[in-house]
Amino acid sequence: MTYVVTEACVKCKYTDCVDVCPVDCFCEGPNFLVIDPDECIDCTLCVAECPVEAIYAEDDVPDDQQEFIAINAELSKQWKPIIERKDALSDAEEWAKVKEKRHLLER
Template identity: 75%
Template sequence: MTYVVTEACIKCKHTDCVDVCPTDAFREGPNFLVIDPEECIDCTLCVAECPVDAIYADDDVPDDQRQFIALNEELAKEWKPIVEVKPAPEDAGMWATVKDKLKFLER
C-alpha cells in the first residue's frame, strides 16, 4: 500500500505534509503535490497534516478519485522532490472546497 494525493490538493498545495515525511516521498509541481509510490513507506504521518484531506491510502481513494493513483505515479517520475515547507498559495482557501479541479492541474 502507498499513499496518494488527490484532487483537493490542486491549487491549494499546502506543504505541511512534506515536513513530516520521513522518506522525502513528496514531489512538487506548479500547483499540486504527488507522492512517489516507490519512496512512500506507508507511515500515515502525512494524512493528518493535510488541511484539505487530500491524502488517502491507495486502497481508500474514493471511486471518483481513482485516476489520481496513476497520476501520482506518473508525475512522481517527472517532478522534483520537495523537502521543506513552503507557504500555500494566497488563494488556497478559496480553492479548498472546489470540486472537479483536475482541469486546473499544471504539469
C-alpha cells in the first residue's frame, strides 16, 4: 500500500509532508504535490503533517478522490522529487478552504 495526495493539495502545495518523509517520495508540480508509489514506504508520517488533510492511505482514499491514485502514479514519473520544505503557494490559505479544484491541477 502507498499513500496518495488528493484534491485538497491543489493550489496549496504545503510542503510540511516533505519535511518528514524519510525516503523523499514526494514530487513537485506547478501547484500540486504527488507521492511516488514506488518510493513510498507507508510510514504514515506525512498524513498528520498535511494542514489541509490531503493525504490518505491508498485503501482509504474517498470514492470521489479515487482518480488521484492514478494521478499520483502518473505525475510522479514526470515531475522531479522535492526533498526540502518550501513555502506554500502565496494564496494557499485562500485555496485551502475550496473543495472542488481538481480542474485547476496544472500538469
